[in-house]
Amino acid sequence: MAHGSHQGRSAVPGTETTRPTSRDVARVAGVSQATVSLVLGDKWRGRVSERTAALVRDAAQELGYRPNLAARNLRLGRTRTALLVVPALTNEFFARVYTGAARVAAEHGFGVVLYPSPEGVGPAKDPFASARAALDGVIASSMAAEALTAIRGTDLPLVMLDSDPADPAPAARVNLDIADGMRQITDHLLALGHRRFVHLASAVTSWTFDVRARALRSALATVPGAELRTVTAPLDVAGARAAAEHALTSRGPRPTALVCDDDILAAGACKAVRRLGLRVPEDVTVTGFDDLALATAVEPELTTVRLPAEQVGERGMTALLDVLSGRRPEATDLPVALVVRGSSAHPPA
Template structure:
């Protein structure tokens, strides 16, 4: 005996969303218009409509809407190294915020000025998010290309928005922490990249060490070479007879290389060596002992960048965003000098 096939579940419509949210169908259309028209509706009403859409599983017809607006619905996030854990945090924030604006995200790694110019000259992307650019990677973007810089020098392109992190404040907090524990001689494993973020870290480290009258031992590390390059540089620093009893690293991957070198030399963390990193990526909490580090809010950086880009795409000025606050996360890798 055969049974008639059950009818396919009906796809929710804008009318269903309007009924659940208690608004008109026109209001639902405005909220999902993808243009400045959506801002004729109050934020409270927009959120009510979006919540109703999420509850029903409603998806607006994005393709038709983007076609009407002359857009692709995609934005490009350009990062220096997709394998860098910090950029994974940025991508999480970018995806979260892009979804709210009906945009998809494409990631480009290891890009250069030619790649950006090509992306800007095509209609493939509605706008660009350029994260932590190296000086050699930047060329001149077409003036009409909507673009936002993340973790970059605000003078890179004064006509375009830049969302910064307070990396200088984070570095100062790290130096102050080690000095407060009684360390008078500090090792610094610094990045050799010319990117603005690392220039700021270096300047802040030098200033804080000078203010505290600390002796400094420095070594450069090429971050793209990863943990092994960090281990090699850390081993040389820690094998010296006058080794520092504290090391501050420009990121957490470098700090993990310090852990490896310390273990090979029979040094205990933190009994023989205090270690501090920067970024607060997931590996920081997994090291033994867990790493004291400066939290750089990558997710917040990504969300703020997309919000600024969305404003540009609506024809509005991007909101001014003060440098995003960083914070020292105290764990078990540091201790007072005895």
């Protein structure tokens, strides 16, 4: 009997169940086992063509082949686990970021552990006895790098999402063009004729909200007759409603547009307008940011800025894999898009 003739067969007597091997994948794809190893180990770029890599992946999927990750991990000295740190689990944006990251991770035999920072944007505690012993890297969304010291120390690679580009700590970064999103909103409202603005700003201190404030101020600074007032609010509907009511009833001419830092604040602003016996958008225009599911649940539906959250997660995980493999991660900002709906209109005459 030839050596290896039982390779992949069940060890249980009387059964003939076979588990596909890398040799089977190579045979179906018409390539060598070395090529299969390169592709499934994600080391094929620059050594194997895209077409050949696709053939190997298709063959592995068709056969139901799963590499022996335990053995591979021993060779690599890695856990094949990434930690995704987010400020909160209650925000849909971060759930979508996780979905994108987990999708890319699964394609490369990695797992993603989702961890909400207990203090929001404050320092994040080590979620394990020592996260450094259990992880290959950390991805953090909409946080400051110094908040992650307890988790990553100095030896784990860090990928930052939606964060300050001046921060030197991350090994890679994935940002959205947040400033352009606010410019798109401002251009839309100016074209409608608005000149009296209130910025309903998040009370959370973070780079992404600072960028929104700076972009709005900058866009209005050179517009003749434009007025801008800023009112801060906690990131919840009740707090936003109270802050918007205050802004709409303060002395002086009523603002015609409430520009909100996100859709949750915008929902609160819409409630404030209605409670004061006014209408959106006939009396007051309200805009959001993020394009959460909430944006189409309110009536009228929100004019807002769509952020490609899943793509942020995909890019973040890809960047971490690049860092771990010694490749240079892609460094371009992701574009965002204005979505015009029923909550914006010309100001009242």
